[in-house]
Amino acid sequence: MIKKLHKCLCCFLAVLLLSGCWDVINIEERGFVIGAAIDLADKANTGENTQLTLTNQFAVPPGLGTPGQEGSGDGKAYLNLSASGESIYAIAQEMANQTSKLPFFEHLKVVIISEEVASRPQLFADVMDVFIRNRDTRRGIKVLIAKGKAKDILNIQPENEKLPARYIDKILQNSLTITGEMKPVRIGDIHEYLLTKNSFILSEVTADHKKIKLEGGAVYKGDSGRLTGRLEREEMLGVDLITGEKVQGPIVVNYKNQLTTYLIEEANSKVKIIAKDPENIDIAVTIELEGEIEETFGTGKFEDPVVIQNAEKEIAAKVRNISNETIQKVQREFEADIFGFGNHLKKFHPDTWEKINKDWEHGENYFAKSHVNVTVKAKVRTDGVVNKSGK
Known part of the structure; x- marks a missing residue:
């Protein structure tokens, strides 16, 4: 009797475990x-x-x-x-x-x-x-x-x-x-x-x-x-730099009328907002870059610390211009907060956000009225590998 029950149980389990899915579709x-x-x-x-x-x-x-x-x-x-x-x-x-x-x-x-x-x-x-x-x-x-x-x-x-x-x-x-x-x-x-x-x-x-x-x-x-x-593509770069997206690409500047290419290897962005008065929201964006000189035209010597410091200023100025032009275009033409400033307000200034969120991108459009200040710090980590000859 026990053997018969054992066989029946095995058959029952086999039916459950070996049966196909009801909605199976052949590959x-x-x-x-x-x-x-x-x-x-x-x-x-x-x-x-x-x-x-x-x-x-x-x-x-x-x-x-x-x-x-x-x-x-x-x-x-x-x-x-x-x-x-x-x-x-x-x-x-x-x-x-x-x-x-x-x-x-x-x-x-x-x-x-x-x-x-x-x-x-x-x-x-x-x-x-x-x-x-x-x-x-x-x-x-x-x-x-x-x-x-x-x-x-x-x-x-x-x-x-x-x-x-x-x-x-x-x-x-x-x-x-x-x-x-x-x-x-x-x-x-x-x-x-x-x-x-x-x-x-x-x-x-x-x-x-x-x-x-x-x-x-x-x-x-x-x-x-x-x-x-x-x-445009350069404005897309501005958006990535402002929002802190991963950026690895070249920035071309004219340093003393000589073409110089700076390769961004690391980029970080920090946003700080002062929103005591909805009519005068101040947004401070700080962009920090690190990279190396990939290409130069001319006779500039980038092993000179003074030359490197001046080049860093030129790179920072170029990135600041790109960022400012992108922000102005987005605020004036699109009135669309693609930078996520509203999310920052919601997180760090919930009381202010509760008052203005319905008019952030339309109506009063506080986003378009906001004052955005961009600060850029560029660092040349290395001037690349340069072969030297002579004594």
């Missing part, structure tokens, strides 16, 4: 989406809702080759499919009819939104909603703005990568860790910005046949829910 039936682009549809938007075009880039495994031998496969490694409609989710499901495979977004690397889409009130938030809600998408997916058609970015033909979306992802990852030139915002960050209605900035790119090209930054204003303008 052959999945369409792995690695990149997505969203544009306005070409046809006129005559209805109440805007017509959108979604382009998904699907990986084609046979074209990728075997593991460790990427590129050895025959044929194209990806397939770009586009469809139009009013709902991003409905469009994605419609693509299943074109590919006979259900779109699967767990491996999605990058989402590209056209400038036209993001410039329409609330439309950027609407199209991002499906990616935020989808349980298959990850919070680390990178988001870019396309100057022109977003789908053109997914049509580039990189020489060293078979998947355009993966090439873009690698470029962005290298930029974050090495050059710091492009600052892609992740979907998780965008979710927080949209919930708090904070303003922020997105990197804007164009397609250049075999590569992507950084055009600058697109400014998204939180209270209006759309793009309100753009910044």
Whole structure:
């Protein structure tokens, strides 16, 4: 009797433990989406809702080759499919009819939104909603703005990568860790910005046949829910320096009419706000730089301490000008606090923030009225390796 009960129990456990998931989908039936682009549809938007075009880039495994031998496969490694409609989710499901495979977004690397889409009130938030809600998408997916058609970015033909979306992802990852030139915002960050209605900035790119090209930054204003303008590449550097983002890049100055390139290796920013009177808010930004001289033209001798000190002053002046011009443009033209000064007020001056938060970026617009003073301290850590000859 005990043996029979033991056998029955084993069979029962085997049924529970070895049975498959009720919603399992075979891997052959999945369409792995690695990149997505969203544009306005070409046809006129005559209805109440805007017509959108979604382009998904699907990986084609046979074209990728075997593991460790990427590129050895025959044929194209990806397939770009586009469809139009009013709902991003409905469009994605419609693509299943074109590919006979259900779109699967767990491996999605990058989402590209056209400038036209993001410039329409609330439309950027609407199209991002499906990616935020989808349980298959990850919070680390990178988001870019396309100057022109977003789908053109997914049509580039990189020489060293078979998947355009993966090439873009690698470029962005290298930029974050090495050059710091492009600052892609992740979907998780965008979710927080949209919930708090904070303003922020997105990197804007164009397609250049075999590569992507950084055009600058697109400014998204939180209270209006759309793009309100753009910044040039040098102004993007100013934003990063003010906000204390990781910056590793060159600053070119004319020291005594000689071209000198200073490489930023470390950058730190500190913000102090005096907000006793909402009508006269003073914001002090202190930027500290450390780096080395990478290149000089002429006969200047940077081993001389006096020369180095003068060069540091020139570098500090250049960075201060970039920062001031960026702040003035953002305050006057966009009235969008992309620097996070409002968050600093909320944290360190909660009483003042409680009074003015509804008029920080609109209405009275205390952000635009604030006085921002930038101080820069630049240090030349080394003048580089210079070969010397003679006695």
